[in-house]
Amino acid sequence: MVTSRLGKTRFRVAGTAEFNGYNRDIRAARISPLIAWCRAHFPGMSTRQCVPWAGLRPMMPDMLPRVARGKNPRVLYNTGHGHLGWTLSAVTADAVAALATACSNAA
Structure with a gap:
C-alpha cells in the first residue's frame, strides 16, 4: 500500500x-x-468521492527492465521498469550512461 x-x-x-x-x-x-x-x-476521511485511475507502466514478463542499444547504435532503450521505475532508476541510469559513453567513444 x-x-x-x-x-x-x-x-x-x-x-x-x-x-x-x-x-x-x-x-x-x-x-x-x-x-x-x-x-x-483514516476513519475521519470521506471516501464519498473516489476517482479510480490506472497508471499504465510498461513492464516485461520477467519484471526486468530492458536497457540496450537499438538497431541504430545512437538509439538507447531504457524501458519496462513497471512499478519499480523509481526503485531501479539510478542503476539503469548508470547502465544507460555506460552504453552512451561506449557509443560516443566508438564514434
Whole structure:
C-alpha cells in the first residue's frame, strides 16, 4: 500500500499492479480493498468521492527492465521498469550512461 497527498484536498492510495495489456478498465474488486483500508486507517476521511485511475507502466514478463542499444547504435532503450521505475532508476541510469559513453567513444 502506498499513500501520498495529491494537492491540498486529495489523498492518493495505490496498492495494485497487474498484467492487463493496454487496458485502463479498473474492476471494482480492485478498488474496494483500497477504500476499506482508507476507512480503517483514516476513519475521519470521506471516501464519498473516489476517482479510480490506472497508471499504465510498461513492464516485461520477467519484471526486468530492458536497457540496450537499438538497431541504430545512437538509439538507447531504457524501458519496462513497471512499478519499480523509481526503485531501479539510478542503476539503469548508470547502465544507460555506460552504453552512451561506449557509443560516443566508438564514434
